[in-house]
Structure formats: C-alpha cells, structure tokens
Amino acid sequence: MTMSQLWAGVDVGKEHHWVVVVDDTGAVKLSRKLVNDEQPIRALVAEIGAMAEQVSWAVDLTTVYASLLLTVLADAGKSVRYLAGRAVWQASGTYRGGEAKTDAKDARVIADQSRMRGTDLPVLHPHDDLVTELRMLTAHRADLVADRTRTINRLRQQLVAVCPALERAAQLTQDRGWVVLLSRYQRPKAIRQSGLSRITKTLTEAGVRNASTIAETAVTAAKTQTVRLPGEEVAAALVAELAQGVISLDDRIKATDADIEGRFRRHPLAEVITSMPGIGFRLGAEFLAAVGDPALIGSADQLASWAGLAPVPRDSGKRTGRLHTPQRYSRRLRRVMYMSALTAIRCDPHSQTYYQRKRDEGKRPIQATMCLARRRTNVLYALIRDNRTWQPHSPQITESAA
Structure with a gap:
C-alpha cells in the first residue's frame, strides 16, 4: 500500500550513510545502512519513492561526504532539507530505546525532526559549485600552511647541526629572505668566504627586500663559529633541500590564494562579507566554506551558536548562571570570527573601543576578543x-538582536 507522505532522514558518513524513513506518526518504516556509491543510492531513492506519493528528505551534513548523495537526490528531482548536527544532538536526548547503533538513531532523529519542523528547515542547493570549490581550496591551503610549518621546523633542526648561531639569528617565519639565503648558503665557512657584498647582491637579485640586513646578520653569526661540526655536509645539504621546499610551498600557497580570491569574488555576497572590518578574501572564503549557503543562517543567535560563541548554561542545584563553551560547534567558523576580531581590533576604531571597554571591565585579552567576535556575528548576519x-x-546592533 502506497502512503501519502514519508520523511527520510540521512545520517551522513564518509563510507556509509544511515537512512531511516518514518510515517506521519513517527513510526519507522525503513532503517538501512547505505554505501556511499551512486548505484546503491539511486536504488534506495527509487525504493523509498515507491513507498509513498511524497517523500521529504533531510540530512545533517553538507560537507564533501554528502556531495554524492545530494547530487543523486537532486538528479532524481528530490529537494533536501538541512538539520544542523547540533540540533540533532540536542533532540536525540528525547528519543529512547530502539536502535543499538548511534548512526541509526541519529538518522531517525533527523527524519522525525524533519516531519515535525517541516518548512522551518532550510532547503539545500547542492549545485553550488562555487562554495564546494572554496571548501576544497581553503582546506588545501590549510594543508599547505601546515606543511610549510613542519618543513621550517625540520629546517631549523638541521641548521642547528650546521651552525647554532645562524639558527638563532634566522627569522624563518617572519622573513622569507632568510629561506632564500639558506637555499644558497648553509655553512658558516661559505658565508664568511662569500662576504657581505656578494651575499647582499645575491639576495637582492632574488627579490629579497631587506637583503643587506639579512646578509649582515648572517655574516655576523657565521663569524662566531670556525669549527666544523660532525655531519655538516649532510646537514647542509638537507638545509638547502628543506629551504627549497619552503620556497616551493610559498609559491603554491600564493597560487592557491589567487584561486581562492578569484572564486570568492564571484560570490554574490563577497562584497558584503569583506565590507566588515577585519575580513579579507581569505577569511571570507573560509566563512562561506564553513556555512555553505548563507541562507541556512536563521538568526544572529544561530550563527553565534554555530561558531561556538554563544555560551550555554551549566546550572546544578542552587548553582545558577554558570556558562561554558558548547561542546558541538564549527571550529572552522569559530576561527574565522576570532581571527577577524583580532584583525579588527588593530584596524577598526569601533572594534578597538568595544575591545577596550571589555578589558576595562576586567576581562582577559582572549575573553574580550571573544566578546567582540560574538558581537560581530550580529553585524555580519544583519549585513547578509x-x-x-x-x-x-x-x-549599532545589540547583542540580543536576532
């Protein structure tokens, strides 16, 4: 017998999804583990479609893990609603018994919440290639930056085996010119023999801005060591190789930044987002990568909660008013809001005034910055x-504004 309407909830996973279908009373009609491959997804969509005249789909994630599922559902003409993972977690406490597996229970919660909330849940738009590309590129850039940090750490370790004084003097994370120097000169003897003039000329031709300062510092450090350390040849070769690796990573990061900016500027909200003090194209792209479709943001409070900037109460007995950071939130979105607040403190007078007021109230620097980040979520939501x-x-928008 074909029913009039069913609700399908999907707990999204990397290799498998869990799908639960409920009827208008909330009774489970289907509960199944689904491989994240096209043909099994199509088969299950068709099977569930044959069970009712209308099926409403809902998911808890919009990450790359859900890309194939959302694409197949869109290709089949199915609209999909979104229930945030935090909402699933909050609602799951009211559901008892039944499934032994957490995935199955979460899928049931998604389906049943979709049944009860209906049109209150936003509809996803899976064909937004721009946001998908931004997610990929910003994640790739983060990996490149992490690789660069690890490479510099290894470079420093090898440089100590050549000349500790040179390692102490090298400002590898602050000045790219030092990396260029170490790609050409590693041993103290070679630096002394080349001399200040030749090294300065070499660095200048390589495009290093403060070439003379770096050259002078390097020569001074090299003069403090006349002995050769054990394994110096191998260590010096590794320093040169690692320095070239850092230069290569810098070039790749620069190219990735260009790709990110080019795509971000095509987004209809790019100008709106970057008009906020402290948000450039990189943080703006990370914001879109974190939230996906900005239409999913229902209120300023929801955005703050999503970013982990809305403390939740931890009251017990007579102890009230105790607040703490929520356990579930988007750390990526939290980072965007926090880093933009840090930048705004330096460049925006309004943010500086608000931050100083919080400091005068006795809040520590991090706490005052988090207060500013929370306030900025209200403004950013209103602009969007x-x-x-x-x-x-x-x-000015107050913190209680929705």
Missing part, C-alpha cells in the same frame, strides 16, 4: 540578511 555593505556610522 539585508544584502548591504557595512558602514562605519550605521546603527
């Missing part, structure tokens, strides 16, 4: 909602 750019003299 109204599709307008930030103006320095626009009416």
Whole structure:
C-alpha cells in the first residue's frame, strides 16, 4: 500500500550513510545502512519513492561526504532539507530505546525532526559549485600552511647541526629572505668566504627586500663559529633541500590564494562579507566554506551558536548562571570570527573601543576578543540578511538582536 507522505532522514558518513524513513506518526518504516556509491543510492531513492506519493528528505551534513548523495537526490528531482548536527544532538536526548547503533538513531532523529519542523528547515542547493570549490581550496591551503610549518621546523633542526648561531639569528617565519639565503648558503665557512657584498647582491637579485640586513646578520653569526661540526655536509645539504621546499610551498600557497580570491569574488555576497572590518578574501572564503549557503543562517543567535560563541548554561542545584563553551560547534567558523576580531581590533576604531571597554571591565585579552567576535556575528548576519555593505556610522546592533 502506497502512503501519502514519508520523511527520510540521512545520517551522513564518509563510507556509509544511515537512512531511516518514518510515517506521519513517527513510526519507522525503513532503517538501512547505505554505501556511499551512486548505484546503491539511486536504488534506495527509487525504493523509498515507491513507498509513498511524497517523500521529504533531510540530512545533517553538507560537507564533501554528502556531495554524492545530494547530487543523486537532486538528479532524481528530490529537494533536501538541512538539520544542523547540533540540533540533532540536542533532540536525540528525547528519543529512547530502539536502535543499538548511534548512526541509526541519529538518522531517525533527523527524519522525525524533519516531519515535525517541516518548512522551518532550510532547503539545500547542492549545485553550488562555487562554495564546494572554496571548501576544497581553503582546506588545501590549510594543508599547505601546515606543511610549510613542519618543513621550517625540520629546517631549523638541521641548521642547528650546521651552525647554532645562524639558527638563532634566522627569522624563518617572519622573513622569507632568510629561506632564500639558506637555499644558497648553509655553512658558516661559505658565508664568511662569500662576504657581505656578494651575499647582499645575491639576495637582492632574488627579490629579497631587506637583503643587506639579512646578509649582515648572517655574516655576523657565521663569524662566531670556525669549527666544523660532525655531519655538516649532510646537514647542509638537507638545509638547502628543506629551504627549497619552503620556497616551493610559498609559491603554491600564493597560487592557491589567487584561486581562492578569484572564486570568492564571484560570490554574490563577497562584497558584503569583506565590507566588515577585519575580513579579507581569505577569511571570507573560509566563512562561506564553513556555512555553505548563507541562507541556512536563521538568526544572529544561530550563527553565534554555530561558531561556538554563544555560551550555554551549566546550572546544578542552587548553582545558577554558570556558562561554558558548547561542546558541538564549527571550529572552522569559530576561527574565522576570532581571527577577524583580532584583525579588527588593530584596524577598526569601533572594534578597538568595544575591545577596550571589555578589558576595562576586567576581562582577559582572549575573553574580550571573544566578546567582540560574538558581537560581530550580529553585524555580519544583519549585513547578509539585508544584502548591504557595512558602514562605519550605521546603527549599532545589540547583542540580543536576532
């Protein structure tokens, strides 16, 4: 017998999804583990479609793990609603018994919440290639930056085996010119023999801005050591190789930044997002990568909760008013808001004033910055909602604004 309507909830996973279908009373009609491959997904979509005249689909993730599922559902003409993972976690405590596996229970919660909330849940748009590309590129850039940090750490370790004084003097993370120098000169004897003038000329031709300062510092450090350390030849060769690796990573990061900026500028909200002080194209791209479709943001409070900037109570007995950071939130989104607040403190007078007020109230620097980040979620949400750019003299939005 074909039913009039069913609700399908999907707990998204990397290799497998779990799908649960419920009827209008919340009774489970189907509960199944699904391989994340096209043909099994198509087969199950067709099977569930034959069970009812109308099937409403809902998922808890919009990451790359859900890409194939969402694409197949869109290709089959199915609309999909989104229930945030935090909402699933909060609601799951009210469901008892039944499934032994957490995935199955979560899928049931998603399906049943979709049944009860209906059109209150936002509809996903799986064909937003731009946001998908930004997610890939920003994640790739983060990997490249992490690789660069690891490579510099290994470079420092090998440089100590050549000349400890040179390692102490080298500002590898602050000045790229030092990496260029170490790709050409590693041993103290070679630096002394080349001399200040030749090294300065070499660095200048390589495009290093403060070539003379770096050359002078390197020569001074090299003069403090006249002995040759054991294994110096191998260590010096490794330093040169690692320095070239850092230069290569810098070039790849620069190229990735260009790709990120090119795609971010094509987004209709790019100008709105970057109009906020402290948000450039990189943080703006990370923001879109974290939230996906900005239409999914229902309120400023929801955005703050999503970013882990809305403390939740931890009351017990007579102890009330105790707040703590929520356990589930988007660390990527939290980082965007926190880093943008740090930048705004340096470049925006309004943010500086607010931050200083919180410091005067006795809050520590990190706490004051988090307060500013929370306040900025209200402003950013309002700008996105109204599709307008930030103006320095626009009416201030209070923290309780929705």
